[in-house]
Amino acid sequence: MSFENKVAIITGAASGIGLLTAQCLAKDGAKVVLTDINEDAVTEATKQIRDQSGDAMGLAVDIREYEQVKATVKKTLEKYGRIDIMHNCAGGASSRVLNHREPFHEQPIEVIDWGIDVNLKGTLYFCHDVLGVMIKQKSGVIINMGSVTGTEGSAGAVDYSAAKSAMIGLTKSLALCGADHGVRACCVSPGPVLTRPGMANMKTRLGRAAEPQEIVDLILYLCSDKAAFITGTNYLIDGGRTLGGM
Numbered sequence: 384m385s386f387e388n389k390v391a392i393i394t395g396a397a398s399g400i401g402l403l404t405a406q407c408l409a410k411d412g413a414k415v416v417l418t419d420i421n422e423d424a425v426t427e428a429t430k431q432i433r434d435q436s437g438d439a440m441g442l443a444v445d446i447r448e449y450e451q452v453k454a455t456v457k458k459t460l461e462k463y464g465r466i467d468i469m470h471n472c473a474g475g476a477s478s479r480v481l482n483h484r485e486p487f488h489e490q491p492i493e494v495i496d497w498g499i500d501v502n503l504k505g506t507l508y509f510c511h512d513v514l515g516v517m518i519k520q521k522s523g524v525i526i527n528m529g530s531v532t533g534t535e536g537s538a539g540a541v542d543y544s545a546a547k548s549a550m551i552g553l554t555k556s557l558a559l560c561g562a563d564h565g566v567r568a569c570c571v572s573p574g575p576v577l578t579r580p581g582m583a584n585m586k587t588r589l590g591r592a593a594e595p596q597e598i599v600d601l602i603l604y605l606c607s608d609k610a611a612f613i614t615g616t617n618y619l620i621d622g623g624r625t626l627g628g629m
Contacts (some may be wrong), residue, residue, distance in 0.1 A: 387412035395473030397424035409437030446505030498542035529572030558615030574621025588623025
């Protein structure tokens with residue numbers, strides 16, 4: 384798969400799946416725009432790609448702020464002239480990130496708001512601003528990150544589960560919006576991934592968590608011309624976790 388001269392925006396690109404996706408796309412010829420709320424981390428990640436002769440731009444972006452999202456799209460177009468791939472990867476369970484482990488009905492509403500803003504609204508914002516660019520180009524693909532939690536539910540991460548379930552409906556809707564214009568949308572919903580140690584303890588039918596590269600390989604395929612006839616669908620990559628009975 385070649386991404387020569389393709390332009391990709393990746394959110395949450397300073398670490399984990401987002402960073403690995405950006406690195407792989409750049410290695411395969413894409414011009415990548417890395418965005419992350421952590422300015423130091425995204426600057427270092429961008430430098431690493433450039434040091435490997437990749438074409439990259441790094442931007443500190445809070446995806447909860449629509450004006451920052453708009454500015455990111457504008458800067459991308461000013462530098463590269465187009466947007467071929469939008470990978471909405473930023474996210475995280477508010478209960479874990481904000482360290483609120485109390486039952487859902489006892490959580491502060493600010494915690495729930497954070498989860499919805501980061502995991503749903505941020506993705507909606509980028510899709511809103513990028514879709515028009517892709518329609519005008521008559522080409523492009525949007526990859527949204529779901530989660531196995533959006534399929535099986537979670538008593539410990541209710542807002543996260545709700546947002547990730549919404550990714551499926553969002554992806555279908557975007558696919559309908561873009562279908563007449565050569566624009567595709569797909570959702571990737573991983574099970575446990577070894578991007579942090581705690582994931583190793585989550586059960587799957589295959590008896591292990593996924594390596595990050597296994598998730599990124601699917602993302603790359605869906606971004607590529609090999610997947611030109613695929614749109615509107617959600618891809619569970621969960622080692623059989625959702626088969627149940629464990």
